[in-house]
Amino acid sequence: xxxxxxxxxxxxxxxxxxxxxxxxxxxxDEYVGFTYAEPAGHLLPENLDGKFVGGA
Numbered sequence: 001x002x003x004x005x006x007x008x009x010x011x012x013x014x015x016x017x018x019x020x021x022x023x024x025x026x027x028x029d030e031y032v033g034f035t036y037a038e039p040a041g042h043l044l045p046e047n048l049d050g051k052f053v054g055g056a
Contacts, residue, residue, distance in 0.1 A: 019040040025033050 019038060021037045021039065023035050023037070024031060025035065
């Protein structure tokens with residue numbers, strides 16, 4: 001949404017985990033991109049592994 005582009009997913013069907021982190025990166029006042037991390041991703045049960053998409 002910050003990039004003013006349409007979502008590649010349907011936000012109404014979005015699934016994310018408790019510890020997902022999306023960070024916006026700036027160079028001074030200029031937005032230069034974003035990163036996505038899931039620091040506790042290894043703790044997800046195997047049956048849920050792969051069902052969550054980073055940045056979705």
